[in-house]
Amino acid sequence: MREVYLDYAATTPTEKRVADIMNSTYSQSYGNPSSIHAIGRRAKGYVEEAREIIADYIGADAKEIYFTSGGTESDNWAIKGTAFALKDKGRHIITSCIEHHAILHSCEFLENFGFEITYLPVDEYGSVEISELKKAIREDTILISIMTANNEMGTIQPIKEIGEIAKKKGILFHSDAVQALGSVPINVNEMNVDMLSLSGHKIYGPKGIGVMYLRKGVKIEPFMHGGAQEFRQRAGTHNVTDIIGFAEAVKMLKENDKK
Ligand SMILES: Cc1ncc(COP(=O)(O)O)c(C=O)c1O
Numbered sequence: 001m002r003e004v005y006l007d008y009a010a011t012t013p014t015e016k017r018v019a020d021i022m023n024s025t026y027s028q029s030y031g032n033p034s035s036i037h038a039i040g041r042r043a044k045g046y047v048e049e050a051r052e053i054i055a056d057y058i059g060a061d062a063k064e065i066y067f068t069s070g071g072t073e074s075d076n077w078a079i080k081g082t083a084f085a086l087k088d089k090g091r092h093i094i095t096s097c098i099e100h101h102a103i104l105h106s107c108e109f110l111e112n113f114g115f116e117i118t119y120l121p122v123d124e125y126g127s128v129e130i131s132e133l134k135k136a137i138r139e140d141t142i143l144i145s146i147m148t149a150n151n152e153m154g155t156i157q158p159i160k161e162i163g164e165i166a167k168k169k170g171i172l173f174h175s176d177a178v179q180a181l182g183s184v185p186i187n188v189n190e191m192n193v194d195m196l197s198l199s200g201h202k203i204y205g206p207k208g209i210g211v212m213y214l215r216k217g218v219k220i221e222p223f224m225h226g227g228a229q230e231f232r233q234r235a236g237t238h239n240v241t242d243i244i245g246f247a248e249a250v251k252m253l254k255e256n257d258k259k
Contacts, residue, residue, distance in 0.1 A: 008202075009151055009179065014245070015204035015252060022206065022245040033238045034229060043240050050247030057250050058196070059187035060213050066230045067243050070210040071178035073223065074197035075102035075145075077212055077234070078174040081220035082143045082195075083110050086172075090140030096120040096128050098155075099147055100176055102197075120146075126155035133162060143172045148180035148191070156184055163192020172218065178202055178210075182253050194218045200242065205249030209242035 005013065014022075025046070031039035033047050048062070055062040068074045083093065095107055097119040107117040118136040120128050128146055137144075144166045149156050159175055166173035174195035177186055182203040188196055196213035200206050214220065214233070226235030 011201045011207065012204045014201075014206055015249065017252065018205055018245045018248045021248045022241050025241045025244050029240055029244070031240075033240060034227065043238070047238050047240060047243050050243045053247040054198075054211055054250050057186070057254055058198075058213060059189050061216060063231065064188075064213055064216055066212045066214060066234050067238065068210040068212050068223075068234060069208055069239070070201075071100070071176065071197050071199035072102040072210075074178075074199075074210045074212040075100065075176055076106050077223035078195045078197060078220070079103060079106040079143070079145060080110065081223055082172055082174070083113075083115055084221040085219055086142040087115075090138075090142040091115045092118070092138050092141045093143045093145065094118045094120060094133065094136050094141060095145045096122060096147070096157075098122050098126060098150055098153075099145065100151060100178070103145055103147070103176060122155070126150055126153040128157050128162070130158060130161055130165070133165065137165075137169055137171070141169070141171050143174060145174040145176070148175045148177040148186070148196075149184060151179040154179075156180070159191045159193070166194075167192055172220075188213055188215070195220075200246035200249060203249045203253060206242045206245040209239055209246045211246070 029043045029046055031043035033044035051062045051065045055065045095103055120132050123129055146157050146162055148159055163173050172194045175193045176197045178197055178199040181198050194215045198211040200209040222233045224235045229235055
């Protein structure tokens with residue numbers, strides 16, 4: 001029987017071009033980017049090149065790109081890292097009721113530690129209403145997290161406007177753009193975001209690799225503790241192969257945008 005795969009919102013097949021570059025990386029770039037010898041430095045070079053490709057695609061600086069294990073980790077980091085860093089400033093977070101479980105369950109977890117979460121409703125089109133957001137903002141609000149595009153309905157949220165409101169109020173703004181990358185233009189400055197989550201496997205890249213964009217100057221707590229990787233913010237030996245695969249998938253997006 002012929003198998004037809006249509007569930008591209010759940011994941012996309014890894015593109016051959018991505019798989020090919022990953023396969024060659026397995027044998028040629030096995031070094032640890034934290035090692036100071038030539039083989040390590042070569043691997044580090046590939047990681048830094050990938051960081052630049054992804055940064056360039058979303059209008060960020062390479063130093064604002066942190067590699068993670070996927071969208072779930074980036075979302076967890078944004079929510080918990082902000083909460084731990086700003087708990088003395090305030091303990092109120094605003095999100096929406098249609099976020100991915102990586103956001104919703106991170107928020108529920110924080111409720112056990114005295115944080116209060118407002119889960120904004122959405123209108124009949126699945127869109128967050130700006131008037132509801134404005135009503136929800138409090139003196140002690142430290143974070144707003146609203147996804148760029150929904151993974152089930154495809155609704156695109158008014159991110160730029162939400163970001164402007166957050167900026168005016170001095171509240172950090174995170175957006176889960178895992179499902180949006182490749183479908184809508186992503187530019188961190190135009191979107192007014194402080195943090196953004198991305199994932200490789202929704203754009204014909206590998207699974208288990210993601211990115212957290214963290215705006216320069218924004219201080220949140222690291223999520224993984226250990227080595228000094230990722231500017232001391234996300235410990236763990238780099239997943240060089242998947243990082244290269246993710247960057248290759250982003251290169252494909254860029255090429256398609258030009259067509
Ligand atoms: C909107 C959204 N956020 C986060 C995730 C989680 O990303 P990952 O599978 O890379 O952990 C997904 C994946 O389905 C998603 O659709």
